[in-house]
Amino acid sequence: MDIGYSTELKKEVSARDYLSLLGINPERRLNVGDMDDTLLTFIRHDICCPSCGVSGASMRCQSDNAGQPLWQFLFVDQENQCLHEPDCWFKASQSEGEVCKTLRLDKTPSNNTVFIQSLLHKAIERNLLTQDVIFNFKRWFFYVKSNNLVKLTITPDKLKHYYFLYCRKASKGDAFHPKMSELSTLKWDVFGRHRVALLDNKLSETIAHHHTSYISKAELSAFLQKSATLFDVRVLSYEYKVLLSIKMFAVTHMHLVVKDKEEDAFLDAFLCLLLFVNRWHYHHTLSMLIDLHNAPQAYAVPSFKVLGLSPFCHYPFLSSVLNINEVSDRLLSEQALKREIIEQIAYLKKESLYWNGSPSTPANRLD
Secondary structure (H helix, E strand, C coil): CCEEEECCCCEEEEHHHHHHHCCCCCCCCCCHHHCCHHHHHHHHHHEECCCCCCCCCEEEEEECCCCCEEEEEECECCCCCECCCCCCCCCCCCCCCCCCEEEECCCCCCHHHHHHHHHHHHHHHCCCCCHHHHHHHHHHHHHHHHCCEEECCCCHHHHHHHHHHHHHCCCCCCCCCHHHHHCCCCCHHHHHHHHHHHCCHHHHHHHHCCCCCCCCHHHHHHHHCCCCEEECHHHHHHHHHHHHHHHHHHHHHCCCCCCCHHHHHHHHHHHHHHHHHCCCCHHHHHHHHHHHHHCCCCCCCCCCCCEEEECCCCHHHHHHHHHHHHCHHHCCCHHHHHHHHHHHHHHHHHHHHHHHHCCCCCCCCCC
16 A cells, blocks of 8 residues: 555554655665664564554555656565555455445646646645544544444345335235236236235335335446455444535535546545534534635645545445345345246136135125
């Protein structure tokens, strides 16, 4: 990773800038083994991970595409084992972007990000945001994430059962009456699925309270290959709703047109910092955002690096996966669902035969 948190400087620094502060020319390719042991010991105790806070950093020098020295912080022990906490998003074995997105807030790839960056600089200049706040925000999210992990038990072949129950909450008028069997074009499978749903009313009621977006079997299969556990993002549902509200205000009234996912993550990362420092209070954050927008431009661009965090960039997808996973043990596979529907249709047809053949039942009544 190219950024670490210096406990001595109390801010995040890039590996290149850090070497410069130590009096080493980062443009010069240098074998780490030739560096002074005292200096390496100092780095090991000074630099920690901006996410999980683990110390023990070492330096690594590689080459970029142009053949220039590329310096990075590396958190491994003498046996080359990763020192990061198991749930740290900088851990090498974890799929990047699974839960959140990290990005460099000191980079300016577009006009929109330049504008957001200017708001960040104003906040830093006025001491509304400090490096400690930025660091503590990442530590807070890491703590919440690591204490709310869920084991994934859902399989793609149970999606069909879930979604037909989920779609039922919008229409529950599929109750069968034997008189309907006299219609030659009757779609028996509609009433078969309805009967299957009635087999587990508690399951249907649980799903009726979900807010789930559509996930294809291919999407879920690809996602499940990455990890067997997942952070339950739903514990931050309040924070997510507040973020959406403040984001809607910013986009609507500050002439921000978010053009791609990178810009969207950039805006989220900045707004999350403002919300965090205001304890996720909407009106306090709104007041600070307006004051920053109206404030004069910052006198100088901060020289230090800032690693931003967008913890909600995958929230709709992840919350949907978690909703389905919550009831996965009670869902039927596609084959089992098909057999159950066929069986229920057979029962319906038997009811129709009994009803039509009963002399005591008028054939023209639906009550």
